[in-house]
Amino acid sequence: MSWLPVALHLAHALVVFGLAYALTSLTILWHHAAPNSTESLLFGAAWIGGAILELALVVYLFLRKARIKRIWAEATTATRSGDFATARALAAQLLAYWEYTLNPAPAYYAMAVASEGMGEGREAAVLYRRAGDYPPALLNLGVLLLERGANDRAAEALRRYMARTQQDLSSVVLLSMALYRSGKIEAAKGVLRKKLAERPASPLLKRNLERLDRGEEPALFEAVKGKPDLDSPPIAK
Incomplete structure (x- = not known):
């Protein structure tokens, strides 16, 4: 599923490009419209609305990506400090994001690592399996099952x-x-x-x-x- 992040980034880029293209077209139409005419005012208002929309989209995507990185960083810190309950709760939050709804394996893997740290081997095994063919999850599952006989x-x-x-x-x-x-x-x-x-x-x-x-x-x-x-x-x- 490694193509999913690329596909999402391409989709976001296409939306931003589409808005930029629309703004360019509106700029050309505004320049060709008669000054102070109804058309000129409409094109100007549409351009301002489109610019606000594009800016809002770019800010949203930036903040969203920063939020995902922050969740991973906090989950990593919690895991390394032994606060596995917090780490698992943070990793579970990632499932609300598109990337991890479509490709949940990394989130399930992180949740499984935290569950194993809490001594919940059965739950960890379930989560590792839910991660599918994600290599780190397969390795940890193999070690966990080996330890359990x-x-x-x-x-x-x-x-x-x-x-x-x-x-x-x-x-x-x-x-x-x-x-x-x-x-x-x-x-x-x-x-x-x-x-x-x-x-x-x-x-x-x-x-x-x-x-x-x-x-x-x-x-x-x-x-x-x-x-x-x-x-x-x-x-x-």
């Missing part, structure tokens, strides 16, 4: 994440861990070997494949070293 569902979420984020090695190790805990040892090895063929110099993959060969579980602490910062919602640009 839902290994098969964790593996499914991690596979979906990996299909959209090819370079993240931590998710490969997390997937191998989910498969190991499900008793699918050879599948866990296969995941690591496949990625190791693409990244033969990776010590992370080599260490965890060696652990599996020794009958040990892949190490979670190694896997999450390169994990993205998921403690706070993304800041909308």
Whole structure:
């Protein structure tokens, strides 16, 4: 859904351009009308009204964008300070805006992060799922399910994440861990070997494949070293 912000910006630009074009046309008509005539007065009044409308639209769009950024900033600050209830409430406010009505995944993700911080794992899982194929939500869902022992569902979420984020090695190790805990040892090895063929110099993959060969579980602490910062919602640009 990454095309939605672009489409909205284009729509706003077209409206502003349309008003500017109308003002230009009214200016030309006003110059060609007889001075102090009824037509001249009507064109002048229409021009003033159009100018006020365009200015109001530009100010509205500017203030609206600033408000969205402020909500994200406040939600991020609340999350980092541990005020997860406030962070979730702020993120929920974003759903009232067009961008997040049409593409709610970032807002649901931020709400899920806050819910997880409040210890509401079930609610967090629901919100991560509502975020659909949003990569950060898929990764967090996979980790959450892995921590709760839902290994098969964790593996499914991690596979979906990996299909959209090819370079993240931590998710490969997390997937191998989910498969190991499900008793699918050879599948866990296969995941690591496949990625190791693409990244033969990776010590992370080599260490965890060696652990599996020794009958040990892949190490979670190694896997999450390169994990993205998921403690706070993304800041909308």
